[in-house]
Amino acid sequence: EVQLLESGGSLVQPGESLRLSCAASKFAFSSYVMAWVRQAPGRGLEWVSTITETSGDRFYADSVKGRFTISRDDSRSTLYLQMNSLRAEDTAVYYCAKTFKLRGTARNFDHWGRGTPVTVSS
């Protein structure tokens, strides 16, 4: 059974930085496109970022572009999200999600972690 375990979420002040991690197991991590999706309190789902296999391509939502960086360490089967210049509107539960290939793309999420909460407040 695929396992994704996020960590690193906490309470931070506006302007501060935070790095989230997602430890993956029970699947061939290096072969899959991975992503972060977030959910603000009481709100819907918002895709944040995607990274392809071997970190060849990275994609970001406009709301985080230039502030967040997605990366992966295939030797550790771990996905990261470096979040800088955090804002109150970044407050959310951040989910790590695994994708699967469909007609040559990988943009749907078949496994999700339990999420890690990030609160940005002074």
Add this chain to the structure above:
Amino acid sequence: DIQMTQSPSSVSASVGDTVTITCRAAQDIGSWLAWYQQKPGKAPNLLIYDVSTLQSGVPPRFSGSGSGTDFTLTISSLLPEDFATYYCQQSKSFPLTFGGGTMVDIK
């Protein structure tokens, strides 16, 4: 960006009812449409992808249809465990976008 609009935002139903949720894309997304179920305090769960393909383990009372810009998720013979929030998602292009969600609650 491709905006996804779901309706209704909430629906009350009884066990055994059939519920239909609509998702509209702001532009043609072909068949690049998925549905997720989310229960309170839990991560989302993939139900359907490619408009109508059931994810492994998803019961056949869930079905999807549509193409282009208009899509539906139908839940037949509602069971107690189906009361949840449902989201559509387009996977045609980045940025990936979700609908606002439809909460199915008990009447």
